[in-house]
Amino acid sequence: MGIASAIVLYAVIWFVVLFVVLPIRLETQGDAGKRLIGTHAGSPANLRMKKKALLVSVIAFFIWAVVAAVIITGAISVRDLDWFDRMRPGSS
Numbered sequence: 001m002g003i004a005s006a007i008v009l010y011a012v013i014w015f016v017v018l019f020v021v022l023p024i025r026l027e028t029q030g031d032a033g034k035r036l037i038g039t040h041a042g043s044p045a046n047l048r049m050k051k052k053a054l055l056v057s058v059i060a061f062f063i064w065a066v067v068a069a070v071i072i073t074g075a076i077s078v079r080d081l082d083w084f085d086r087m088r089p090g091s092s
Helices: 003-021 049-073
Strands: none
Touching: 003 049
């Protein structure tokens, strides 16, 4: 795996983890009872984005390390994922 591939893989994993972590412990303005004029009641009251970004970075690094290790070592290949035997012998 090249350096560009590793960076792209980390970025994809980072954004997937971000979208999973964003709604965790989210308090909306409607929940807090402090809705600002011109905003939706479902808007976040206190997002704490720096803390979430740090948490996402740490989690994404560990997931990336596992995925990168699997890719580099070849522990799981495409043939391992061919559950319906659609790959002919000798083709990759």
